Amino acid sequence: MTPKIVCRAHDQAAPCLSVFRFRALVGRLLPAAWLVAGLLLALLVTLGPAAAQTAEAEGPDYTAWQALAELAEQTLERRDTPDETLVTLRAEVVAFRAQFLEAQTLNRDRIETLREQIAALGPPPAEGETEVPEIAERRADLADRLARRQAPLLAADEAFRRADGIVRSIDRVLRERQTDALLALWPTPLNPANLLSGANVLISSALTVYGEVYNDWLNPEWRQALLSNLPLLLGALALAALLILRGRGWMEVLTTRLMASASILRGREVAGFLVSLAQLLVPFLGLTALYVAAVLADFTGQTIEALVEELVAAGMVIFVARWLSLLIFPKQPDPGLPLNLDDTPRRRARGVVLSLSVVIAADMMLGALVTPAELGDAAKAALNFPLLVVAALLLFRLGVILAQHRLASAHDDAIDAAAGGEESGGFADRMIVLIAKGLKVLALVAPVLAAVGYVNAAQQLVYPTIDSLGLIALVVILQRLVTAIYGALLGDRESAAEALVPAVAGLLLGLAALPALALIWGARETDLLELWVRFREGFSLGETRIAPGNLLSFILVFVIGFLLTRGLQGALSNSVLPKTTMERGAQKALVSGVGYLGIVIAALVAFSTAGIDLSGLAIIAGALSVGIGFGLQNIVSNFVSGIILLIERPVSAGDWVEAGGTMGTVRRISVRSTVIEPFDRTEVIVPNTDLISASVTNYTKTNKTGRVIIKVGAAYGSDTRKVEKILTEIAEAHPLVSINPAPSVLFMGFGADALEFEIRAILTDVNFIMRTRSDINHAIARRFAEEGVEIPFAQRDIWLRNP
Helix, strand or coil: CCHHHHHHHCCCCCCCCCCCCCCCHHHHHHHHHHHHHHHHHHHHHHHCCCCCCCCCCCCCCHHHHHHHHHHHHHHHHCCCCCHHHHHHHHHHHHHHHHHHHHHCCCCHHHHHHHHHHHHHCCCCCCCCCCCCHHHHHHHHHHHHHHHHHHHHHHHHHHHHHHHHHHHHHHHHHHHHHHHHHHCCCCCCCCCHHHHHHHHHHHHHHHHHHHHHHHHHHHCHHHHHHHHHCHHHHHHHHHHHHHHHHHHHHHHHHHHHHHHHHCCCCCCHHHHHHHHHCHHHHHHHHHHHHHHHHHHHHCCCCHHHHHHHHHHHHHHHHHHHHHHHHHHHCCCCCCCCCCCCCCHHHHHHHHHHHHHHHHHHHHHHHHHHHCCHHHCCHHHHHHHHHHHHHHHHHHHHHHHHHHHHHHHHHHHHHHHHHHCCCCCCCCHHHHHHHHHHHHHHHHHHHHHHHHHHCCHHHHHHHHHHHHHHHHHHHHHHHHHHHHHHHHHHHHCCHHHHHCCHHHHHHHHHHHHHHHHHHHHHCCCCHHHHHHHHHHHHHCEEECCEEECHHHHHHHHHHHHHHHHHHHHHHHHHHHHHHHHCCCCHHHHHHHHHHHHHHHHHHHHHHHHHHHCCCHHHHHHHHHHHHHHHHHCCHHHHHHHHHHHHHHHHCCCCCCCEEEECCEEEEEEEECCCEEEEEECCCCCEEEEHHHHHHCCEEECCCCCCCEEEEEEEEECCCCCHHHHHHHHHHHHHHCCCECCCCCCEEEEEEECCCCEEEEEEEEECCHHHHHHHHHHHHHHHHHHHHHHCCCCCCCCCCCCCCCC
């Protein structure tokens, strides 16, 4: 039975279990969806353009507020106050609190103007000093006007704080009562006497239904009305039977065929999902027809009316669960689902989900059948216990089925490992394993608690878990729908699954489901509304209150400024600067400087537009300066060095440099570091401080010309003039060797093993120095061989002292 029965059984003055559990998957998700929609609508209204408010705007009724506040405080002092009274008082106090919060924003612009006017008059005279009468009179007038303007704000702030305290007190009392009811100890349902009491209540309720039907049948007017409505009643029953028994099956077959046969149809998944919604619409129409038939029968008994009212919701629980199970555990394998199960586990999972929905529907119908006022704690425990145990066993079975997901993926991992690949399995796999283990543990703990007597606690473990699983399944289905729509737009389903848009959509869907999840697990709607009020209230930064509207204004203006800055950078780098004679490094430095300056200006304008007073950050800035002086000095030093590099440009992108033992080409200069690419094509990140404070060799700063020195050895006995001539010819013949100045060949001396020569030449492009050195060495080896000049190798004379 539901917590609704528990609440009805309590006396009006006693605490009532205020655990919000969905009556059905549809009946519970819809209120949460409306709540989320309401919050989003309120956000749009709050952050939208506010109507202009004047100083003469009518303020809150403080007389009525004083009376309400005193009544609320007196009510809180009485412990026997019913929950309904506290909830009503809370709603009225919250309405006043919203007025006080709005009143705190009135006249702020005018007050700031008055403060600026007073500041413009100069500092007030010190003690014993006087000032010009006109200025003194003007200062007094402005001070009086400022005090009158500030008075309503101070009163609103004081009333807001009092109202906020009352709301907190009411919430605390309601939470305490909720906890007490949740931990209430009932008689154990295992006692045969208690079981007999529950059976008696159930039999009594069934006899009540029989008596109501029999009394109606004895009424001639009722029989006459029934006969007159009989054709319509039979037609409604026939239509209900057709839609409920056959309609859903037809829609299911249509959905399966669409998903299986239209494999080349673009957007088939979206079409299949839309068609699958008919699996909910058709049974809903059938249940509605059944409800109409019951209304046409015009039964007058209260119990029958309660059963009829619960009929549609209970029936939809079953059909919604069936719909979710077919999408999460489809009859055909679907690689797009996070679950990796074989056909048999999927079929069993569908059966378990359907059985859980039948348990929930039975719980709802039992709550309508049994009269709560006639229930004692023993009878309530006995009636709740069987359904609770069945639900726990089904959850345990579902946990066992979900645990097989890891078995299937482990088999795939073994195959991947044998092929030399890495193990698969990510966040979804770990969450499925965690859910499977949690279901097993919960299914063992809940019946034990209920057997002891903590039936409410056991219910709060089992039924919200079922609702949470349904909510998770719904989020997964909607995320897949977004992916399918995105894939249909792109024309590539596989690429859409890895794209950013579906991932962000899934994150947003998860966040949107959090309020519904909180409601499922016992949070009250007022708790969520209180969070929304706190969000609207914002926070204080110095003398400035930062509200959601301020944050949105800041983000919007900063994003616009950032985009404009990037657009200006693109225009400079692609259209304007390439047409000038400025070096490429200077162009990049100018573009980077414009980017930094634009971001700073965008931030300042955003702060000003949002109404954030930067003077309130003076203390924080002072503390940060101390931290920078001690812990962030290296970062700041690199930042300043990066600015110097961008302005002075001793090193530019594309230069061939040697710094700190690293030789390579400068690829990128940022405000913190410089990226140098050596000739092995790696990337070396050098702090900018090293490029400013240490020695740096720039081979291509002013031009690309550079000198190459090649050492050559000739055997003793060689004609030195001939060797000089050969080397000169080789150097002059190379295309990269400059003719003016001409290369030179020097006879450097007599080495231990050879006559030592050097070729010294100027290259037109020093970037090819290694290539040039290799070409000249090849030419030397070839010419020496042709001319008979020997290239010696090292020789050593060994003397044996004592042979």
